Each structure stands twice: as C-alpha cells, then as structure tokens.
Amino acid sequence: MAEDRCVHTDCEGFYRRDFLKAGALGLFGLSLTDLFRLKAHGATTFQEKETxxxxxxxxxxxxxxxxxxxxxxxxxxxxxxxxxxxxxxxxxxxxxxxxxxxxxxxxxxxxxxxxxxxxxxxxxxxxxxxxxxxxxxxxxxxxxxxxxxxxxxxxxxxxxxxxxxxxxxxxxxxxxxxxxxxxxxxxxxxxxxxxxxxxxEPPKEVSFERVERRRSLRQAVDAAFKKYEAGNPAAEAVDSFYTSAYDLMSSTDARAAFDxxxxxxxxxxxxxxxxxxxxxxxxxxxxxxxxxxxxxxxxxxxxxxxxxxxxxxxxxxxxxxxxxxxxxxxxxxxxxxxxxxxxxxxxxxxxxxxxxxxxxxxxxxxxxxxxxxxxxxxxxxxxxxxxxxxxxxxxxxxxxxxxxxxxxxxxxxxxxxxxxxxxxxxxxxxxxxxxxxx
Structure with missing residues (x-):
C-alpha cells in the first residue's frame, strides 16, 4: 500500500483507500492486481510486422x-x-x-x-x-x-x-x-x-459467492465516490486493476492454464x-x-x-x-x-x-x-x-x-x-x- 499512499494526495483518495483496505479489498492485497496497471500506460502506436x-x-x-x-x-x-x-x-x-x-x-x-x-x-x-x-x-x-x-x-x-x-x-x-x-x-x-x-483461489473460508458479494460491495463504494474522482486518472486506473484481478480469478480458462x-x-x-x-x-x-x-x-x-x-x-x-x-x-x-x-x-x-x-x-x-x-x-x-x-x-x-x-x-x-x-x-x-x- 506504500505506492497507493503516494498516488492519492487528496483527502477523497485517502478515505476511499482506507475504506477499501479495511473491507472489500483486504482479501486480495496488491500482489496480483498490480500486474494489471500496465493497462493505464497504453501501448505503442508503432507496429512493425511482428514474427x-x-x-x-x-x-x-x-x-x-x-x-x-x-x-x-x-x-x-x-x-x-x-x-x-x-x-x-x-x-x-x-x-x-x-x-x-x-x-x-x-x-x-x-x-x-x-x-x-x-x-x-x-x-x-x-x-x-x-x-x-x-x-x-x-x-x-x-x-x-x-x-x-x-x-x-x-x-x-x-x-x-x-x-x-x-x-x-x-x-x-x-x-x-x-x-x-x-x-x-x-x-x-x-x-x-x-x-x-x-x-x-480465495482462502478456504471464503467462497466464490462471498468474493462476488465483496465485488458488489466494492462497486457500490466506487459509485459513491465517483463524483469525487471524476477526471482523476490514478483513481480510474485502480478500478481497471481490480476488475482485471477479479476477471482472472473468475476465468476458468485462465486458471486452467496453470493446471x-x-x-x-x-x-x-x-x-x-x-x-x-x-x-x-x-x-x-x-x-x-x-x-x-x-x-x-x-x-x-x-x-x-x-x-x-x-x-x-x-x-x-x-x-x-x-x-x-x-x-x-x-x-x-x-x-x-x-x-x-x-x-x-x-x-x-x-x-x-x-x-x-x-x-x-x-x-x-x-x-x-x-x-x-x-x-x-x-x-x-x-x-x-x-x-x-x-x-x-x-x-x-x-x-x-x-x-x-x-x-x-x-x-x-x-x-x-x-x-x-x-x-x-x-x-x-x-x-x-x-x-x-x-
């Protein structure tokens, strides 16, 4: 969360971060979701023919x-x-x-x-x-x-x-x-x-149904704070990071690749x-x-x-x-x-x-x-x-x-x-x- 503290310099970001840390996102941490930050960086517009x-x-x-x-x-x-x-x-x-x-x-x-x-x-x-x-x-x-x-x-x-x-x-x-x-x-x-x-996989005591409920809770929190984060690219990027992490956990094909x-x-x-x-x-x-x-x-x-x-x-x-x-x-x-x-x-x-x-x-x-x-x-x-x-x-x-x-x-x-x-x-x-x- 050290990186998160540097990103959110406004009070709205601080409160939202701490609320989520204590609640819906505590299950996941940042070990997986950080991997999806690359989406915020975009891709090069150059395209040489790839082999x-x-x-x-x-x-x-x-x-x-x-x-x-x-x-x-x-x-x-x-x-x-x-x-x-x-x-x-x-x-x-x-x-x-x-x-x-x-x-x-x-x-x-x-x-x-x-x-x-x-x-x-x-x-x-x-x-x-x-x-x-x-x-x-x-x-x-x-x-x-x-x-x-x-x-x-x-x-x-x-x-x-x-x-x-x-x-x-x-x-x-x-x-x-x-x-x-x-x-x-x-x-x-x-x-x-x-x-x-x-x-x-979620911890043994947490079912995928509970994961989905936590996801719904997070979406509700997102909606409540949208008006404060409009135009904040860092906050908008965080949304996509967590979405990607949830998608990976819920993707049967992705999980099967490791099996x-x-x-x-x-x-x-x-x-x-x-x-x-x-x-x-x-x-x-x-x-x-x-x-x-x-x-x-x-x-x-x-x-x-x-x-x-x-x-x-x-x-x-x-x-x-x-x-x-x-x-x-x-x-x-x-x-x-x-x-x-x-x-x-x-x-x-x-x-x-x-x-x-x-x-x-x-x-x-x-x-x-x-x-x-x-x-x-x-x-x-x-x-x-x-x-x-x-x-x-x-x-x-x-x-x-x-x-x-x-x-x-x-x-x-x-x-x-x-x-x-x-x-x-x-x-x-x-x-x-x-x-x-x-």
Whole structure:
C-alpha cells in the first residue's frame, strides 16, 4: 500500500483507500492486481510486422560453458578442449556437445549464436546486461525485457502478460516502470504433486459467492465516490486493476492454464518430472493461453569445480527438456509465433582451472534461439580457435535486445521515460542480428 499512499494526495483518495483496505479489498492485497496497471500506460502506436507474439526465455543462471555445449574446440590443446566430444547434428556442418543428442536432432529449428560478447564478467552485472540490454547504471533501475513487453504489447488474455516460473530472474522486473510490471510468479514448484498457484483461489473460508458479494460491495463504494474522482486518472486506473484481478480469478480458462494435471502423463514424462521440466511445460501452456512473456529459471551453471563430472547430468536434463519443448511447440503450431531463448549471463574460461572447472568468461560465449521468425539450422558468428574472443560477427546484448523487440513488432529505437523524466531508448545502439530472422 506504500505506492497507493503516494498516488492519492487528496483527502477523497485517502478515505476511499482506507475504506477499501479495511473491507472489500483486504482479501486480495496488491500482489496480483498490480500486474494489471500496465493497462493505464497504453501501448505503442508503432507496429512493425511482428514474427512472434510470445517469448519463452530460459535463463541458465551462473554462466553455462559455451566450450562444453555449443562451441566445442576438439583441435585445441587439452587444457582447453576438455573431455567432451562434439557430435554431428541433423544440419550438415553444425556440431554440438555429445551431451546434447536430442537437441542435435532439432538443430534444423535452432539458431546458435557463437559470438555473444560482453565486458561484464560478474554475475549481477552480467545478468543485468543480458536481461535488459543495458549495462548497469548507478541509481537507475532499467526495466527487464518482460516488463517492457508487458507495457508495450496488448494483453491477450485474462492471464498476466508476464509470468516467471518457478521464480523471477534477477533484473527482469519492472525497473523504473514500477513493480506493477514485474512478473507474476505462481509461487511453488510445478513438479510438486501439491503444486498450486497462489492468488488464484480465495482462502478456504471464503467462497466464490462471498468474493462476488465483496465485488458488489466494492462497486457500490466506487459509485459513491465517483463524483469525487471524476477526471482523476490514478483513481480510474485502480478500478481497471481490480476488475482485471477479479476477471482472472473468475476465468476458468485462465486458471486452467496453470493446471498441469490436465496434461497427459506421457507429455509430463517427456518434459521430465523435475522442476525445470515441469516449468517448461507450464511455460508452453501459458503461451498457448495467451501470455506474452514467460521466463523459466534454471540455475546451477557456475561450474568453477569438477566441471566434467558435474556437467553431464545437467546437460542431459537440459537437452531432454529443451528438445521436448521445441518439438512440442512445433507440433502444436506454436513455434512459429513463440520466440525461445536459452542463455546465461556469460560463458566460461577456455583454460580449465586447477580445480578442474572453468571460471567466468564474457568476452565470447554462446546462446540459443528458436521459433518466432528465427531462421533455424544455422550458426551465427564464431569464436577464435581457443574460444577466447569473437572471430567474426560479434553480437552485443544491445543487438540481442533489438532482435527480441523486432521479433515482437516493437520499435527498438523508441524511448521510455522514467518518473524522473529520464528517457532511454529500448536498444541503445543495438541492431537486429543480421541473418537471425527468416
């Protein structure tokens, strides 16, 4: 309610706020309704031809090793090439790790960028850069991609337009756009038998009939205070926020999107019955139901020690789930309109350290894209023979942000303005990555 106190500076707003806080709105709080404030901001009038309507961003927190996944160096010295062998894929001339055999058979749908580059080799700064397209700015909170998309793209269903499973990714929030554009998180492990999304059901002691009565009470309060709030855009916006929250709770289709129990056992098994697998399955259900932007967090890639014993299991899980997600989206006709990204904050050092691991390395690393208008079956850019620097077509996070926005039909050269009047361009100096879009 702290934000609410700042918004309502007149006595009429104060009384109405306190009355509602004590009565009809006490059930809900602001955790869900704040997500709908984006409607008050409107949408951009620019419309470039979009190739994607939804994004699934799979965040590999910690910094996955490009040299052991997408960009192996079998001819490099032993202290660099490591123990993993490259295998052929279903696209002639493209190889990847032996621990990604299923994705190797989906390579015709993948675009692998082997020349990402960034000066940020610390986790927090690197994550900020990759999740916003901006290097960290002291004292200035840049909004994450999902928040920008929520602000500028039309909401397509009763579901929140930006959802994070199983938990939000750092620096993917609303930034100066406000907490109302931060992602909604279901709160819980989708792989749990007792998985239940918070805020979609009233407390056990409150029936939906009582919810409707409280809604009617609120409408009566609204009517009583209308004459005091005429022309007050903040007060009028609050009405729409709560209406959207009620609509979500009462929408059978929206609530059903979170119910993984509606999926066949065969499908759930194919994704794997673990947190990452069921989170990706939930992401597919959410974009299918009209969500604009979904992040799936999958940490554990900070392999400073014993990388060749710890990474195979991690890669096998990633391979099985991601290949299933790509295939499932394709079979359902969703891949054409869903941009899938798999990336972390940086890569790992070419030289294996004394602990048998690889350390942080941002000068060159790899990411994967698929769907949403992306041309599959290709590699863009290259690292040098040691995987140390870009050898051709260096790609910066700004270029990635321009590509993402371009896929969604958003003008990446337009500006956003902070409450303090600071204007930033969506992609500062970035250009869509040449060759990515079909």
């Amino acid at each position: 994607a309507t939804s994004v699934i961003l799979v965040w590999l927190g910690g910094g996955p090793s490009h040299l052991d996944m997408w960009d192996l160096k079998p001819d490099a010295p032993e202290e660099i090439r490591g123990l993993f062998k490259p295998i052929s894929t279903n696209v002639t001339g493209i190889q990847m790790s032996e621990h990604l055999p299923r994705l190797a058979q989906q390579t015709d749908k993948l675009c692998i960028i082997r020349s990402m580059t960034s000066p940020e080799a610390a986790h927090e700064r690197g994550t900020h850069y990759m999740m916003t397209g901006y290097q960290p700015l002291p004292g200035f909170a840049v909004p994450g991609y999902g928040a920008v998309v929520s602000k500028l793209k039309e909401q397509r269903s009763a579901l929140p337009p930006y959802i994070a499973v199983p938990a939000p990714v750092a620096y993917g929030g609303g930034g100066f756009l406000g907490a109302s554009l931060a992602p909604f998180s279901p709160g819980g492990n989708p792989a749990s038998k007792n998985f239940k999304v918070r805020d979609l 993984l129990g509606n999926e066949p056992d065969k499908t759930r098994d194919a994704y794997q019955r673990n947190t990452f697998g069921q989170s990706c399955l939930l992401a597919r259900r959410l974009v299918e139901a009209g969500v604009n932007f979904v992040t799936v967090s999958n940490g554990g890639w900070d392999n400073h020690n014993n990388i060749f014993s710890s990474l195979p299991g991690k890669l096998n899980d990633f391979d099985r789930t991601m290949a299933t997600l790509i295939e499932d989206l394709s079979d359902r006709g969703l891949l054409e309109t869903t941009l899938v990204l798999a990336m972390g904050e940086f890569g790992r050092t070419p030289v294996i350290n004394r602990n048998g691991g690889r350390d942080h390395h941002s000068r060159v690393f790899s990411i994967m894209l698929a769907g949403g208008g992306v041309q599959g079956g290709q590699v863009i850019g290259a690292s040098d023979p040691l995987g140390m620097e870009p050898a051709e077509t260096p790609v910066r996070p700004e270029d990635l942000s321009a590509t993402l926005y371009r896929c969604l039909g958003i003008d990446y050269n337009q500006h956003l303005e902070s409450p303090d009047g600071v204007r930033i361009v969506l992609s500062r100096g970035g250009k869509p990555i040449r060759g990515v879009l079909a």
